[in-house]
Each structure stands twice: as structure tokens, then as C-alpha cells.
Amino acid sequence: EEKARLFTEVDSLVYCKDAIGASFNPADRQKGLFKNAVQLIAWSRVGEADLVIRSEEQTQQKTLISAVSQSKNIQISIPFSDRISIDNAITCWCVLLLKGYDHEFIEQRMLLLEAVDMRMQLKKAVNNCYLLNDSYSNDTASLELALDFLLQQAGKNKTTLILSDILQSGEPPEELYPAIVQQLAKRGVSRLIGIGSAITTQQTVLTNNAADIQIDCYDSTQTFLQTASLNQFRDEYILLKGARVFSxxxxSQWLEQKVHQTVMEVNLTAMAHNLKAYQQFLAPSTRLMAMVKALSYGSGTAEVARILQFHKIDYLAVAYADEGVELRKAGISLPIMVMNVDEAGFDAMIQYNLEPEIYSFGIYNSFHQFLEKQAVSQYPIHIKFNTGMNRLGFEITEAEQLAEMINRQGTMAVKSVLSHLAASENTLLDHFTKVQVNRFKEAIAVVQRILGYPFLKHIANSAGIFRHPEYQFDMVRLGIGLYGVDSANEHQLSLQTVITLKSTIAQIREVPVGETVGYNRKGIVSRNSRIATVRIGYADGYSRSLGNGNGYMWLKNKKAPVIGNVCMDMTMIDVTDIPEAIEGDEVEVFGKQIPVQELASATGTIAYEIMTGISQRVKRIYVEE
Incomplete structure (x- = not known):
């Protein structure tokens, strides 16, 4: 009611009946708050209203909303799938109907909507914790969404919610906070830390009604910081949800792991977008395996795996058994293929239900003997054939002998047969890609004939998914494309940047003409210059080959060239032509403005090497929009 008083003089009021609760009704009990001639427009999913939502059908990138207004069936399609964006779009729909816009016009304009940047950030915190900071809003609807993301990321790990008083909710504290605790209990949240006078008054009641949740309350943020200890937080995922007045x-600053100011930002929303972009090229029956080896191309294995599991992909692939073990410990339940198998990892694979890729008789025989000793039969494996990459894999001529051994010995069962395309992104080598596929078909025909049971077949990688759709077989392997890099450089996909490497300026100094910058006096100053020192060096993965003008960074919407040699922990850039630059400014090393492919080209390498070469001392921050 207090918030409604802000709108007492409006001529028209558009609202969602479901969101304001039964105790408040602008058309009846609270009608006297508004002008006599006010026009009320309500929408609802569950009851009578001016616009009644009948269904919401989500596809890969859109939501089709069907509704009834003035006894007419109408619908719109919007480029969103999250609930808050859908609710906002429906409210806009009501406004447009109120203003008398033609429905065809509304349908066209709704498709042009764009997302507003409201991001939840997942950061590494103290004592092996992760911190999800969602401070853009503090209401029950946004709390539910933030909890969904928290639990999606946490997997089986312990979770803690730090929640401030929810201001202007319209509900009395004795009803609001017990209802929130009930939601937390249903979701399996381990602990609630309440901050504020309202939630503190309910602590006894909340504790008595939620035996499975640890509840601690403090009357202010200051009291919490003075009383609490960092040792209270260990091996858990923490959600911060507070009104801005609670600071x-x-x-967040207290809980964050203290590392230097170079960070790698991983946009999980962009990753989900890229996943869907590739899925559009797949036949309905084609499965998808995501490559999360090498720390998910430097972006962080567990965090990426959780978002992929949430979007229901079919398989994950890692390079070594250790990576698969970490995923299992993080609560990942998807099937996991281990690509580089050795005897030291056999025990871990069995213990954590990992599926090895078998590529030689040596590995096959060793694993067979191990399984026999463990009395294990029909253990799932993946067979790799060499069709022209000449790296790992059985030769095509060995297919018959291998299949007969598998059948006869019975310790293993083939889940899939695969090979690796050497040049799927290169149009000049398409003929060789076809040669590889024909060799692959020859091998799988032999294996299929001898084994006599079905198995998955896959050879296509990121570039092969859309350049060679005829070679999708039963499954495809999506790697660097997931991270926003089109290895084919054909620009047929609307990929979004997933990884952004950023740092800050530590110092700016005036350097006169004729002076030099950096080791061995390599950076010669040809004019009176302003030189900024940035907190990143080759120990962070910023290559020394980018020194002396070969590389540049993005600052204040301009490129700032590197001057002098790249140092271990610092790099100098020339900001003479960027007079507004100041110490502490953020600098993009690569990302939306400087694509990682561009940086790779400057160093004479490939995007894979740049991404996987970023040091682990660089903090990873995970955002969802």
C-alpha cells in the first residue's frame, strides 16, 4: 500500500495481479487510493484479468506467449526465456494494448527487444568458497531466480544465503520471512544469515520452524562484519542478496579471495547462447558432447560443466582422469569421456564412473587386465580410430582384431566410436575431410558387424558441426565454439564473447622524448608521452611477443599500444592519445573489443593457446545476465 501511494495521481495503472497478492486490490479494497477516473489494466496467469496468459512455450532463443484479451486470442514472441524478462514484456504488452497499438505492430516490435545488463557474478572467495553477488535488486521474485542460479552452480556443495531485510514487500515480517525460510528448506539451502532489524525480530520463529537450516541474524551489516569470522565460511557457495541501503x-569485499586485479570474466549467459547457436545446426536426434578439457579452455571446468549440465547436453569430455574426478566431486553427473588415459588413472576412473577413450592395443590390454583383477565386466569405453590426424587412435586395419577382442574378453562395452578431423575449418582441405570420413565409415562398419550391438559414432568438431552437417553421425563434439570462437572464421554463427581478460592501470607517468621504457631499453619514446603500467605480465599468460608495439589493449574506447618489453607481472602501454586515462582505470586485454583471435594473430599462434595459457593466479569471475 505504501508503494501504491506513489501512483495516486496517475491516469492509468498497469499491474500484475499475481504479484501483488490477494490482500491488495486496486480495483476494489484499495480503489480509494487512486483518482476516480483511473484506468486499471491487470494481467494474470491464474485468474480473471484484462490480459489472461494462457501458455508460454519456450524454444531455443524465444518464448511464445499466448493470451486472451477482450475475448480474443492473441500472442507475441519475445527473444527471452527467463521469467523476469517475460514478466516485464507482458507488462509492456499491456501498456501497448492500453495505448491502442495495432497487434501486428506489437508483435513486430516485441521481437526487437534486447536484454538489459543485470548480471549475477560468481567469484572465488575465501577458504575455497564461491561468492554469488546479486545486488541489483532485493525482492522475492529476484531472490527465487538468484537461488536457482546458486543451486545450479553449487551442485552438491553446501550453500549459504546472506539476506537483508526485504524493504517495501507489502507483507508483514511474520509472514514474509517464514515463507522465505520454507522456500530455502525445500531447495536444500544449508544456512541463512539475516541482516536487518525486521528479519532479526523473526529469528526465534524462523529457527523453530526450520530445523535443517542454520539461521543467524544481525541487526546491521556493521554488526555482522564486527562479529563474524572468515573461518565460518569454508567449501561452500554463498549468495549475497541485499537492498542497497545495507551496503x-x-x-562482498570481505569475503572475496584477495588476488591481484587482473581477472578473467566468464559470461555463462553468452556460453548458453553459443550452445544454442550450434544446436540449431544439429538434427533432432544428434547428441552433443562438450569439451571441458584444459580447465574448459582456461575458463574453469566445474563452473562451465554446471551450466552445460543445466542445459541438458549429453556428454562431457576431459583430457585426463584428474579433471573428471574434480567434476564428480563438484556434483556433475553427466557421462564423462576421458581422452588421454594412462594406467595411473584406471582406479580413479572406476571409482568415479569415468569412461576412457581407448586408442591403442597397449592401453586396451592394460585396462583389460585391470578390469579382470577388479572382476569388472562390460565397462563403458570409447574407441578412437586414426583417420588422418596421425596423433592417437587405432589404425583402420586394426578394427577387426580389436572388435573381436572386445567381444571375446567381455571386460568392456563400446559406448561410442570416434575419430578426429584434422582440418574441418579449412575449405581448401575439404577433400581430405571427406577422405577421413570415408575411412571412419569403413572402421565403424567393421566394428558394428562384429560387436552386433549399437554404439554412438562421432567425428565432427566445432567447425565440422556447421561446415559439414552431413558428417554429424550420432553425436558431435563442441569445443572452442562454445567459448565464442569461430575456428572456421566464416561468420555464419552469431556467437557471443564468453571470456574477457581485464586488468587495471597501476600507475601513469610522463616520459619525455628520447627516454626508454622497460627492460633492455627496448621501448624508445619518440615524443613526450604518457605511459601507463598495467597489472598483467607474462606470468599471467600475456605473451612477451606482444611487446614493443605488437600488442595493444582497449582503454576508454581506444587502442593503447604496448611499449617496451612485457615484464613478468606488468606491461606498459602508451596512453598519450588517451588523455582522460587515469590510474585505476580498467583495461581490456582481450574480449568484446579485442577478440582473442586478434591477439592470437599478433603473437603468431591460435586462440586455443591464448585461452588455455592464462595463469591460474588470474581470478575467474562468472557472470549470468
Whole structure:
């Protein structure tokens, strides 16, 4: 009611009946708050309203909303799938109907909507914790969405919610906070830390009604920071959800792991977008295996695996058994293929239900003997054939002998047969790609004939998915394309940037003409210059080959060239032509403005090497929009 008083003089009021609760009704009980002639427009999913939502059908990138207004069936399609964006779009729909816009016009304009940047950030925190900071809003609807993301990321790990008083909710505290605790209990949240006078008054009631949740309350953020200890937080995922007046940024800074100011930002929303972009090229029956080896191309294995599991892909692939073990410990339940198998990892594979890729008789025989000793039969494996990459894999001529051994010995069962395309992104080598596929078909025909049972077949990688759709077989393997890099450089996909490497300026100094910058006096100053020192060096993965003008960074919407040699922990850039630059400014090393492919080209390498070469001392921050 207090918030409604802000709108007492409006001529028209558009609202969602489901969101304001039964106790408040602008058309009846609270009608006297508004002008006599006010026009009320309500929408609802569950009851009578001016616009009644009948269905919401989500496809890969859109939501089709069907509704009834003035006894007419109408619908719109919007380029969103999250609930908050859908609710906002429906409210806009009501406004447009109120203003008398033609429905065809509304349908066209709704498709042009774009997402507003409201991001939840997942950061590494103290004592092996992760911190999800969602401080853009603090209401029950946004709390539900933030909890969904928290649990999606946490897997089986312990979870803690730090929640401030929810201001202007319209509900009395004795009803609001017990209802929230009930939601937390249903979702399996381990602990609630309440901050504020309202939630603190309910602590006894909340504790008595939620035996499975640890509940601690503090009357202010200051009291919490003075009383709490960092040792209270260990091996858990923490959600910060507070109204701005509570200054939760102080808690965020207190909990964050203290590392230097170079960070790699991993946009999980962009990753989900890229996944869907590739899925559009797949036949309905084609499965998808995501490559999360090498720390998911440097972006962080467990965090990426959780978002992929949430989007229901079919398989994950890692390079070594250790990586698969970490995923299992992080709560990942998807099937996991281990690509580089050795005897030291056999025990871990069995213990954590990992599926090895078998590529030689040596590995096959060793694993067979191990399984026999463990009395294990029909263990799932993946067979790799060499069709022209000449790296790993059985020769095509060995297919018959291998299949007969598998059948006869019975310790293993083939889940899939695969090979690797050497040049799927190169149009000049398409003829060789076809040669590889024909060799692959020859091998799988032999294996299929001898084994007599079905198995998955896959050879296509990121570039092969859309350049060679005829070679999808039963499954495809999506690697670097997931991270926003089109290895084919054909620009047929609307991929979004997933990884952004950023740092900050530590110092700016005036350097006169004729002076030099950096080791061995390599950076010669040809004019009076402003030189900025940035907190990143080759120990962070920024190559020394980018020194002396070969590389540049993005600052204040301009490129700033590197001057002098790249140092271990620092790099100098020339900001003479960027007079507004100041110490502490953020600098993009690569990302949306400087694509990682561009940086790779400057160093004479490939995007894979740049991404996987970023040091682990660089903090990873995970955002969802």
C-alpha cells in the first residue's frame, strides 16, 4: 500500500495481479487510493484479468506467449526465456494494448527487444568458497531466480544465503520471512544469515520452524562484519542478496579471495547462447558432447560443466582422469569421456564412473587386465580410430582384431566410436575431410558387424558441426565454439564473447622524448608521452611477443599500444592519445573489443593457446545476465 501511494495521481495503472497478492486490490479494497477516473489494466496467469496468459512455450532463443484479451486470442514472441524478462514484456504488452497499438505492430516490435545488463557474478572467495553477488535488486521474485542460479552452480556443495531485510514487500515480517525460510528448506539451502532489524525480530520463529537450516541474524551489516569470522565460511557457495541501503558490497569485499586485479570474466549467459547457436545446426536426434578439457579452455571446468549440465547436453569430455574426478566431486553427473588415459588413472576412473577413450592395443590390454583383477565386466569405453590426424587412435586395419577382442574378453562395452578431423575449418582441405570420413565409415562398419550391438559414432568438431552437417553421425563434439570462437572464421554463427581478460592501470607517468621504457631499453619514446603500467605480465599468460608495439589493449574506447618489453607481472602501454586515462582505470586485454583471435594473430599462434595459457593466479569471475 505504501508503494501504491506513489501512483495516486496517475491516469492509468498497469499491474500484475499475481504479484501483488490477494490482500491488495486496486480495483476494489484499495480503489480509494487512486483518482476516480483511473484506468486499471491487470494481467494474470491464474485468474480473471484484462490480459489472461494462457501458455508460454519456450524454444531455443524465444518464448511464445499466448493470451486472451477482450475475448480474443492473441500472442507475441519475445527473444527471452527467463521469467523476469517475460514478466516485464507482458507488462509492456499491456501498456501497448492500453495505448491502442495495432497487434501486428506489437508483435513486430516485441521481437526487437534486447536484454538489459543485470548480471549475477560468481567469484572465488575465501577458504575455497564461491561468492554469488546479486545486488541489483532485493525482492522475492529476484531472490527465487538468484537461488536457482546458486543451486545450479553449487551442485552438491553446501550453500549459504546472506539476506537483508526485504524493504517495501507489502507483507508483514511474520509472514514474509517464514515463507522465505520454507522456500530455502525445500531447495536444500544449508544456512541463512539475516541482516536487518525486521528479519532479526523473526529469528526465534524462523529457527523453530526450520530445523535443517542454520539461521543467524544481525541487526546491521556493521554488526555482522564486527562479529563474524572468515573461518565460518569454508567449501561452500554463498549468495549475497541485499537492498542497497545495507551496503552489501562491504561483505562482498570481505569475503572475496584477495588476488591481484587482473581477472578473467566468464559470461555463462553468452556460453548458453553459443550452445544454442550450434544446436540449431544439429538434427533432432544428434547428441552433443562438450569439451571441458584444459580447465574448459582456461575458463574453469566445474563452473562451465554446471551450466552445460543445466542445459541438458549429453556428454562431457576431459583430457585426463584428474579433471573428471574434480567434476564428480563438484556434483556433475553427466557421462564423462576421458581422452588421454594412462594406467595411473584406471582406479580413479572406476571409482568415479569415468569412461576412457581407448586408442591403442597397449592401453586396451592394460585396462583389460585391470578390469579382470577388479572382476569388472562390460565397462563403458570409447574407441578412437586414426583417420588422418596421425596423433592417437587405432589404425583402420586394426578394427577387426580389436572388435573381436572386445567381444571375446567381455571386460568392456563400446559406448561410442570416434575419430578426429584434422582440418574441418579449412575449405581448401575439404577433400581430405571427406577422405577421413570415408575411412571412419569403413572402421565403424567393421566394428558394428562384429560387436552386433549399437554404439554412438562421432567425428565432427566445432567447425565440422556447421561446415559439414552431413558428417554429424550420432553425436558431435563442441569445443572452442562454445567459448565464442569461430575456428572456421566464416561468420555464419552469431556467437557471443564468453571470456574477457581485464586488468587495471597501476600507475601513469610522463616520459619525455628520447627516454626508454622497460627492460633492455627496448621501448624508445619518440615524443613526450604518457605511459601507463598495467597489472598483467607474462606470468599471467600475456605473451612477451606482444611487446614493443605488437600488442595493444582497449582503454576508454581506444587502442593503447604496448611499449617496451612485457615484464613478468606488468606491461606498459602508451596512453598519450588517451588523455582522460587515469590510474585505476580498467583495461581490456582481450574480449568484446579485442577478440582473442586478434591477439592470437599478433603473437603468431591460435586462440586455443591464448585461452588455455592464462595463469591460474588470474581470478575467474562468472557472470549470468
Amino acid at each position: 552489501f558490497e562491504r561483505i
